[in-house]
Amino acid sequence: MPPHASYSSPRPSACPGLWRIVSALDGGICRIKLPGGVLLAQQAEAVASAAERFAGGVIEATNRGNLQIRGVGPDHQGLVAALLAAGLGPREAAGDDVRNLMLSPLAGLDPAMVLDVRPLGGQILDLLEGTPRFHALSAKFALQLDAGERLAMLDHPHDLWLSVLELEQQPWLAFGLAGSLGESDVLGAVPFSQGLTLVRAMLERFLDLATPTQSRMRHVLQTCTAADFIDGLGVALRQDPAVLGWRRPVRPVTWLGALPQRRGVALGVAPPLGRLTPAMLREAARVAREQGDSSLRVTPWQSLVLPNLASGGIDQAQHSLMTVGLLCHAAEPLARISACTGASGCAKALSETKADAVALAALLGPGAPASVHLTGCPRSCALAHTAPATLLARAPGHYDLYQRDPRLPGFGALRATDITLNEAGAMLDLPTEHLDD
Template identity: 65%
Template sequence: MNAPSSARQPHVSLRPSACPGLLRIVQALDGGICRIKLAGGSLTADQADAIATATERFAGGAIEATNRGNLQIRGISGEHSALIEPLLAAGLGPREAAGDDVRNLMLSPSAGVDPQMLFDARPLAAQLLQTLETTPRFHQLSAKFAVQLDAGEALAMLEHPHDLWLSALMLDGGPWLAFGLAGCPATDSPLGAVPLAQGHALVSAVLDRFLALARPDQARMRQLLEDCSPDVFVAGLDLPVRRDPLILQWRRPVQPCSHLGPYPQREAGLSAVGAAPPLGRLTPAMLRGVAHLSRTLGDGSLRMTPWQSLLLPNIAQPQVATVTAGLARLGLLCSAAEPLARLVACTGSAGCAKGLADTKGDAVHLATLLTSGAPASVHLSGCPRSCAMAHAAPATLLARAPGRYDLYLRDVREKGFGALRARDLTLKEAGTLLDARSRSPLDD
């Protein structure tokens, strides 16, 4: 479906942002960046083909999977509208131009098919996205303001902080939504809960109250809560909220599972298959190949994940091995045991003026130095902004110069990357320390 004509012109936000969007191409060292915000991380095979073709024709050939389940094209040069128009024609744009920035609603990549889900989150998500895109008042929100809807799926990113998070639980024989502000369901207590039928009203009420209270310089919920306590914020919602001890003491159950390889679905005989482009980067040929596999062996759809990977849903069990092999032939990583699958790296100095090291290249080299016992996730960041990861990794290497890094280990007592454990390391020294950590915890 083509996007409406109103989506073809950018708008001016009351809270201006340097974040890229579909209609706002932001310049970087390696050219323009166009971020395509996907509805719940989903796109069709035809849309994937359209992205691959637009990248080949109008950009440098790099497609990035983001840590919120979106895609972005890098290295754009020349006339921006030539790239934007075919993407809009493929149905990848917002309903209204001013709604492009605020489509920040993250779901589980297995929404609607996960065996552990308490309900199918997709209908509510579609309703929320329509409200965000078409309500002028909500267009005042920052392009970074983000909402998470979690329906209890086992395959869910629960550590990313969001301005508003909603997480499913069963109460009184039916599904409810616990919610919190400026945090995440992995670590935070809920502030209250409402029945699932009130989920849309709750989100609207929270956004309305935020906009009513926040100053122009308070773009995120955490900034507002420095002046307004969470209890005061919730008390002012024009909506009945359940806040008894059963709710306030509830914790979201966590069921560890891998986003790579086969993932059994709720319906017997079907599986999803997960794969990751090395260091989050797809070539147009990779994306087109994934689209072909989805079209011929799946249901013609694919889903991007917040682990900078993708998921092909609704694969018949006899075809799982064929799909997995096909993804591997395309150059994607299909097992968490592969060294590069444990590494996350930002664009680095090759594409970002703020990067102090070639983090992508260094990550490829570091992968050859790590043994199978290394931490589950190592993050290489070219600067303190941490663009590639929305939460602290078990281990972070923060660049200080080309090929040299400071090592941080995640510590709940420390803000940011965690506790600083070593300074000015070469990649070889970092690899040695990371392997030592796998044998004897360094943070004891």
């Protein structure tokens, strides 16, 4: 174990981390932040073993492309040591919280990408981990680096997002603040080669302006306009119509089944409701080792991607992974549902959302929305953006149904109150335009 390792919290936060194991009703939660969502096969096996040895065997894929172990018992030091030995931690404890950089699960491989942003992503992670001042950022402060990939999460809000665009046959890096890549405005761009300089200036500017109660970019922008924020960066920005009028191309996204790469093919699979068993993780690691490049990518859809598989082995890989309970096809009802931990694991939840989601899946037909989210309380921890349909628990087995409406805050428009799962299933089976009826 490295001599600098510490098992005390590097700084106050309610968010789980590697060293900071947060208590829940079902035991401790240890969150493992993965660089660009990448998990090597041997690391996946180490996580599976650690979950069995030091916890209750429950592993969750998170909506930021990370993993967390639930039900952690009293031997926190043993768990952390096992994860560090597998290379699943930063160089120093204080650098753990700030490793919040999201890339496409197929960064460097996606046929739609403008260029490979993984080297820049590595530089940004090194900057976050290695700059003591940046360790003061909130554990929730999040960045996204995008290269135009087809497999990309465009709905999650980020404090700072960056996206590659081509101008005059040269790569530039557009950016936006406190919003999602798919919706918020472009504020400017720099040559791609200046990307790291831009990120450093952004983070320093944020920390210069933020008060102790302003932990997120949106808080600072309530007292400082975006124009004033970027005026103080000290970085030359391009802000002509070609930049400010640019919008990131939006393409249909499929994260399950065979996924195209520039060379070869990837396979997307998902644990039901984001929960992996050790057997699932071990089997995914075995397939990645024997048929791929010995790596996995954890995605913001709480799923896994196995990259660089031989195209002729996809059917065999899918069959092997389905035998341990992983979902391989988008048409499966559980593939369209997400749910928070529920009342057995969280004191704030008003219903057993995981079990309710399984019951609801059996009631959904082809007319249901592409995504339905069950949340036990208004915090909606399991989903970083608003789903097309949200069920908010009121009491065990009873929910309010909301339909996403971009004109309304929160979950959207309230369509029904205090309904049962059967009633919710009947309403969700209708095309979404009929939810008003």
